[in-house]
Amino acid sequence: MNLKILKLENLLRCHAVFRQLHSLGQRRMLAQWSHVFSSAYPVWTAQPCVWPWQTDLVIGAALSQYRLLVTKKEGRSQKPPLSSTKSKKEVEVWIGMTVQELARAMEKDVDCVFEALMNTDIDIDSLEAHSHLDEVWIKEVIKKTRMKLKWSKLKQDKVRENKDAVRRPQADPALLIPRSPVVTIMGHVDHGKTTLLDKLRKTQVAAMEAGGITQHIGAFLVSLPSGERITFLDTPGHAAFSAMRARGAQVTDIVILVVAADDGVMKQTVESIQHARDAQVPIVLAINKCDKAEADPEKVKKELLAYDVVCEDYGGDVQAVHISAVTGDNLMALAEATIALAEMLELKADPTGPVEGTVIESFTDKGRGPVTTAIIQRGTLRKGSILVAGKSWAKVRLMFDENGKPIQEAYPSMPVGIVGWRDLPSAGDEILEVESEPRARAVVDWRKYEQEQEKNKEDLKIIEEKRKEHQEAHQKAREKYGTLHWKERSFLKYQEKKEQKLLKPKEKEERDSPVLPIIIKGDVDGSVEAIVNIMNTYDASHECELQLVHFGVGDVSENDVNLAETFHGVIYGFNVNAGNVIQQSAAKKGVKIRLHKIIYRLIEDVQEELSFRLPCTVEENPIGEASILATFTVTEGKKKVPVAGCRVQKGQLEKQKKFKLIRNRDVIWKGSLTSLKHHKDDISVIKSGMDCGLSLSEEKIEFKVGDEIICYEEKEVPGKTSWDPGF
Numbered sequence: 001m002n003l004k005i006l007k008l009e010n011l012l013r014c015h016a017v018f019r020q021l022h023s024l025g026q027r028r029m030l031a032q033w034s035h036v037f038s039s040a041y042p043v044w045t046a047q048p049c050v051w052p053w054q055t056d057l058v059i060g061a062a063l064s065q066y067r068l069l070v071t072k073k074e075g076r077s078q079k080p081p082l083s084s085t086k087s088k089k090e091v092e093v094w095i096g097m098t099v100q101e102l103a104r105a106m107e108k109d110v111d112c113v114f115e116a117l118m119n120t121d122i123d124i125d126s127l128e129a130h131s132h133l134d135e136v137w138i139k140e141v142i143k144k145t146r147m148k149l150k151w152s153k154l155k156q157d158k159v160r161e162n163k164d165a166v167r168r169p170q171a172d173p174a175l176l177i178p179r180s181p182v183v184t185i186m187g188h189v190d191h192g193k194t195t196l197l198d199k200l201r202k203t204q205v206a207a208m209e210a211g212g213i214t215q216h217i218g219a220f221l222v223s224l225p226s227g228e229r230i231t232f233l234d235t236p237g238h239a240a241f242s243a244m245r246a247r248g249a250q251v252t253d254i255v256i257l258v259v260a261a262d263d264g265v266m267k268q269t270v271e272s273i274q275h276a277r278d279a280q281v282p283i284v285l286a287i288n289k290c291d292k293a294e295a296d297p298e299k300v301k302k303e304l305l306a307y308d309v310v311c312e313d314y315g316g317d318v319q320a321v322h323i324s325a326v327t328g329d330n331l332m333a334l335a336e337a338t339i340a341l342a343e344m345l346e347l348k349a350d351p352t353g354p355v356e357g358t359v360i361e362s363f364t365d366k367g368r369g370p371v372t373t374a375i376i377q378r379g380t381l382r383k384g385s386i387l388v389a390g391k392s393w394a395k396v397r398l399m400f401d402e403n404g405k406p407i408q409e410a411y412p413s414m415p416v417g418i419v420g421w422r423d424l425p426s427a428g429d430e431i432l433e434v435e436s437e438p439r440a441r442a443v444v445d446w447r448k449y450e451q452e453q454e455k456n457k458e459d460l461k462i463i464e465e466k467r468k469e470h471q472e473a474h475q476k477a478r479e480k481y482g483t484l485h486w487k488e489r490s491f492l493k494y495q496e497k498k499e500q501k502l503l504k505p506k507e508k509e510e511r512d513s514p515v516l517p518i519i520i521k522g523d524v525d526g527s528v529e530a531i532v533n534i535m536n537t538y539d540a541s542h543e544c545e546l547q548l549v550h551f552g553v554g555d556v557s558e559n560d561v562n563l564a565e566t567f568h569g570v571i572y573g574f575n576v577n578a579g580n581v582i583q584q585s586a587a588k589k590g591v592k593i594r595l596h597k598i599i600y601r602l603i604e605d606v607q608e609e610l611s612f613r614l615p616c617t618v619e620e621n622p623i624g625e626a627s628i629l630a631t632f633t634v635t636e637g638k639k640k641v642p643v644a645g646c647r648v649q650k651g652q653l654e655k656q657k658k659f660k661l662i663r664n665r666d667v668i669w670k671g672s673l674t675s676l677k678h679h680k681d682d683i684s685v686i687k688s689g690m691d692c693g694l695s696l697s698e699e700k701i702e703f704k705v706g707d708e709i710i711c712y713e714e715k716e717v718p719g720k721t722s723w724d725p726g727f
C-alpha cells in the first residue's frame with residue numbers, strides 16, 4: 001500500500017517537485033522529493049492531504065530507470081563513499097518499515113537506501129520505495145551509512161496504574177481465633193457421598209427446626225451437641241475440588257474419603273487420595289455401607305495401605321469410622337473424628353478487618369439476581385459491605401444461611417448466601433472486601449482491562465505469526481526471478497515496468513478506479529502499529545486503492561470525522577470510543593465510524609468495505625442448452641433469414657433471455673433471439689427434449705449443424721477484494 005501522508009504546507013512544494021521530476025526525469029529531483037518527506041513518521045496536522053496516485057507511478061518509473069542505469073554502470077567504484085557523516089546520527093527504525101520510511105528516518109533520499117543494499121543478497125531489482133525491509137536489511141543500511149540504529153515502537157504504550165485488590169498480609173497471631181473446619185467429601189462413584197451429605201444435612205435440619213426446607217447453596221453447617229461446628233462443601237466429587245484448586249482457592253481443611261465396605265478401593269478412591277495429597281489436605285476415612293452383609297471394612301483398610309493411607313489400627317494416623325449413610329449409623333462418630341482432626345490442625349482465622357473469602361457456587365435467582373455462596377475466610381461479612389470477586393462487585397443487600405434464613409453476620413468458615421452482585425462471579429473466585437463502590441468499580445475495570453490486554457497480546461501474537469507466514473509466501477512468489485542472472489532480472493523488471501508505464505496517469509484517472517481512504521484510531525500504539533502493519537500488506541491497489549489518511553492513539557475526534565468527510569473515508573477504531581456528539585456529527589456528514597475490539601474483525605471490516613467499493617461482476621447463469629440439428633433459411637419479405645432447427649438438451653430456452661452460440665467450444669456470438677417457434681407457432685419458452693426453430697438478432701451469422709445454443713441470464717455478483725491479509 002502506498003502511504004501518502006503529507007503536511008499541507010508541503011503540498012505545493014511537492015507538486016512543483018513532481019512536475020519537474022515528471023518533465024526532467026532527473027535523479028537530482030529525487031533528492032528534493034526525499035527532502036520534502038523528511039520526518040521519521042507521517043506527521044499529521046489539521047489539514048493533511050493524500051497524494052494523487054500518479055506521483056508514485058512517476059517516482060517508481062523514474063527510480064526504476066535510474067536504478068537500472070546505476071546497476072548497469074560498471075564504474076560505481078568512482079562514487080564517493082555511501083555516507084560522509086562522521087558523527088554517528090541516530091536513526092529510529094522499526095521492523096517492517098519501507099525503503100521510503102527508512103530513507104525518511106535517515107533524512108536521506110531513497111537512493112541512499114538502494115545503494116546501501118547494492119551487492120548484498122537482497123533482490124535489489126524487486127525493491128521499490130514502498131517495499132518492506134526485513135530487520136537484517138535495515139541493520140545493513142544503517143551500518144553501511146555509518147549511522148546509529150535505535151529500535152522504536154511507534155511510541156511507548158501508556159502504563160495504566162494497577163488498581164487491583166489483593167489479600168491482606170498474614171494476620172497478627174494475636175488476632176486469630178479458632179474456626180470450624182471446612183470439609184469436602186470425596187470417593188468413588190456410588191460409594192455413598194450424596195447419601196452421606198443428605199443424611200448429615202437432614203440431621204442438621206431436624207436438629208434445628210422440624211420440616212425446615214434446606215436450600216442447596218453449595219455448603220452447609222453441621223452443629224454437634226458439643227457446640228462444635230463443621231462446614232461441609234455440598235459438592236461431592238473431586239471435580240469441584242480440583243476446579244477450586246485450579247483457581248488457586250484452597251478452601252478445604254479436611255477430606256472425608258468415602259469407601260464402600262462392600263466394594264473396596266476403586267479407581268476414583270485412588271484419585272481422591274491423590275487430590276487430597278496434592279492439596280496437602282488430611283483425610284478421615286468413612287467406610288460406608290457397613291449395614292450390608294457383605295461389608296468388609298478390614299479389607300478396605302488393608303487395600304488402602306497400598307496407597308499410603310495407613311489407618312490407626314495399622315499404626316498410622318488416619319482415623320477410620322465404620323458408617324452407614326443410609327441408616328445414619330455412626331455419623332456422629334464421623335463428625336467427632338473430623339473435629340478431633342481439626343483440633344490437631346489448630347484451624348484459626350482473623351475475624352476482624354476487610355472480608356476475604358471464596359465463591360463456592362453462583363447462580364442467578366429470578367427475584368434476587370446474581371447470588372453466590374461463599375465461605376468466609378477472614379473478617380466478618382455484614383450487610384452493606386462492598387465486595388469484589390472476579391470481574392464482578394457487590395454491595396451486600398442480603399445474606400442467608402443454608403436454610404434460607406437471613407443472617408446479619410458471617411464469620412470465618414461460615415457458608416453464606418450473598419445477594420447484591422452486579423454480575424455473576426464464578427465458583428473459585430476470590431472474594432475481597434473493599435472500602436467503597438468507586439474502589440470496587442476501579443478494581444473490576446482494572447481486571448477487565450487486564451484481561452483485554454492479555455487477549456490483545458494473544459491476538460497480536462497470532463496476527464504477527466500470520467503476517468510472517470504471509471510475507472514468506474509473498475517472498476516465495478517473488479522468487480520467480482531467483483534463478484536468473486541479475487542482468488536478466490533487471491531486464492525482466494524493466495519490461496514489466498514499461499508495461500505498467502503504458503497506462504498513462506490520465507487514462508488511469510479516467511478509469512475512475514475505486515479508492516478507500518481510511519483513518520485508524522487505537523487505544524495504544526502497539527495496536528495501531530499492528531493494524532498499520534497489516535494495512536501495509538495490502539496488495540490489491542489494482543482493484544481499489546487503500547489510502548491511510550491518518551492514524552493515531554485515542555478516541556475518535558471531531559478532527560478525524562472532518563478528515564473522513566474531506567476524503568470520503570471511513571474511520572476504524574480499535575478499543576476506542578466515539579462519543580455521542582462525534583457519532584451525531586459523523587452521521588450528519590455521512591462518515592462511517594467502525595469500532596472494534598478484535599483486530600481481525602476490524603481487518604475483516606476493512607476487507608468488506610474494500611469489496612463494497614468494487615464494481616459488481618456479471619456472472620452468467622445458464623438456463624438451457626440446445627443443439628443445432630439442421631439449418632435452413634426462411635424468406636421474410638425481401639430478407640432471407642437463417643434459421644436453426646434445434647433440440648433442447650437441458651433446461652429450457654426462454655425467448656426473452658440472453659443467448660450465445662458455441663462452435664467448437666468457442667463463443668462466436670452473444671445476443672438475443674428474433675424468433676422462437678415450435679412447428680409454426682411463436683412461443684416464448686421451449687422445454688428440454690423438444691424441437692424448435694430459432695433465428696438470431698444478428699442475421700449474418702451462419703449456423704452449422706453441431707453448434708450449440710445456450711440460453712442464459714446475467715447475474716450481478718458483488719465485488720470481492722483479492723487482498724488476503726494472511727488470516
Ligand SMILES: Nc1nc2c(ncn2[C@@H]2O[C@H](COP(=O)(O)OP(=O)(O)OP(=O)(O)O)[C@@H](O)[C@H]2O)c(=O)[nH]1
Pocket residue numbers: 187188189190191192193194195196236288289290291292323324325326327
Ligand atoms: N446399603 C447401603 N446403601 C447405601 C449406603 N450409602 C449409599 N447407599 C446406596 O448406594 C447408592 C449410591 O449412593 P450415592 O449416595 O448416590 O453415591 P454417590 O457416591 O453419591 O454416587 P455418585 O453421586 O454417582 O458419585 C444408592 O443407591 C444409595 O442408596 C449405605 O450406607 N448402605
